[in-house]
Amino acid sequence: MSSRRVVIIGAGYAGVMAANRLAGRRQPDDLNVTVVNPGADLIQRIRLHEVAAGSRATAQVPMRSVLSGRAEFIEDSASRIDPVNRHVYFSSGREPIGYDTLLYAVGSGHTSADVPAGAHGFGDAESASRLRARLSQLDEGAAVSIVGAGLTGIELAAEIAEQYPRLHVRLISRGIIGSDLSGSGQHAVRSRLAALGVEILENTDVQWRDDSTLTTSGGYILTSDCAVWAAGFRVPGLARDSGLPTDAEGRLIVDESLSCPEYPEIFGAGDAVRVRTRSAATCG
Ligand SMILES: Cc1cc2nc3c(=O)[nH]c(=O)nc-3n(C[C@H](O)[C@H](O)[C@H](O)COP(=O)(O)OP(=O)(O)OC[C@H]3O[C@@H](n4cnc5c(N)ncnc54)[C@H](O)[C@@H]3O)c2cc1C
Structure with missing residues (x-):
């Protein structure tokens, strides 16, 4: 046969x-x-x-x-x-x-075309290595903005906050954080992020003004020393x-x-x- x-x-x-x-x-x-x-x-x-x-x-x-x-x-x-x-x-x-x-x-994954100029894309081995190098160079109190709060963004924010307590980590979500999770799941995620000192911005769209400045849909200007694009699915x-x-x-x-x-x-x-x-x- x-x-x-x-x-x-x-x-x-x-x-x-x-x-x-x-x-x-x-x-x-x-x-x-x-x-x-x-x-x-x-x-x-x-x-x-x-x-x-x-x-x-x-x-x-x-x-x-x-x-x-x-x-x-x-x-x-x-x-x-x-x-x-x-x-x-x-x-x-x-x-x-x-x-x-x-x-x-x-x-x-994502394609580099999705990633706004000035942001670090995140989703493959090369982008993870680039981000690692950038994070290790940041000074005490530097701000890291992570745009996109699906599971990838949540995990990334928590891990960075845990490994770099000296950085200010901000997680920005177009909707509610962890919207695919159950109510108790959302609560657990929020509590853990809060305990790690992660600033959470929900229902917030952002636009890139330049590589260090984001404007929110509410008109606020956010400056960051490192902006990470963890949104999108391709x-x-x-x-x-x-x-x-x-x-x-x-x-x-x-x-x-x-x-x-x-x-x-x-x-x-x-x-x-x-x-x-x-x-x-x-x-x-
Ligand atoms: C930071 C992060 C954390 C995550 N955490 C979780 C988690 O906790 N739990 C969970 O369930 N999921 C998680 N995910 C999602 C999970 O990684 C994906 O769901 C999973 O990798 C999908 O597996 P896959 O085999 O379909 O594809 P992939 O793992 O993406 O593998 C696809 C493979 O196909 C290859 N390929 C692509 N195009 C071609 C081509 N034309 N010819 C030949 N080969 C090709 C790629 O190179 C790759 O090796 C996470 C993802 C990220 C980025």
Whole structure:
């Protein structure tokens, strides 16, 4: 019996977990698992705020230490998926590879285009290292403004305040802090931030005047020695550019079994997909 080829695009948490589960099956020989990722390290994104604040040296782990030895690894970036002929093309120009089953797991981040001039973007390993260097240079009493109070902004504010009690940390939210959390969750977040001395500004939109000055929607001027942009959510455009069904943000649309209804041999997992439930589909 010839083995089926499973190609996994993206080796973050979703891609590596899927590859290891497939490669670790009792009878793995009927499947050939290939993982494609642009870097040779797994980036533990949930640790990036610790890297930025200096409480952890790195969030990078060598891919080969976490990825099953049974999975083939291609260090490259997928540039296009041909869902009709079932091929994946590469940015480097290497020969495209075919697949029987594809897992789309390209994750999320921000693009530098989203980040206002003068602000530190935050969301990947490079931006975490840059922020770490900047924070370590700040003097006693310097102000750090973090714009965007989703979980990333909250975690970053708390970590910086904890590691740098000499800095004044400010967290600015367009809405309510932790709006996705339960009432008790919001209360716990607020209490912890307050205990760490984090200044919280809610229902506040900001505009960048220059690299150290923000104007709030209420007309206040905030000066900071370091402004961090932790807002916004972007996914790679690969699915959309490949003609696959996506939502307005470019996330691959999958059903409850994580398969793409138009191309059932394509599955998606992680940040880069939108699961459309049957009830949502019925409602349009
Ligand atoms: C500071 C911070 C703290 C967080 N804390 C938490 C938390 O406490 N709990 C929680 O649940 N979540 C947290 N998150 C969110 C969490 O990190 C993401 O939900 C998670 O990383 C998504 O996993 P993923 O595998 O979908 O994508 P990612 O981890 O983003 O990995 C995607 C991979 O795909 C690769 N890729 C992209 N494009 C291509 C391409 N064209 N070809 C090949 N490969 C490609 C990328 O290089 C990357 O390696 C946090 C995020 C941040 C930034």
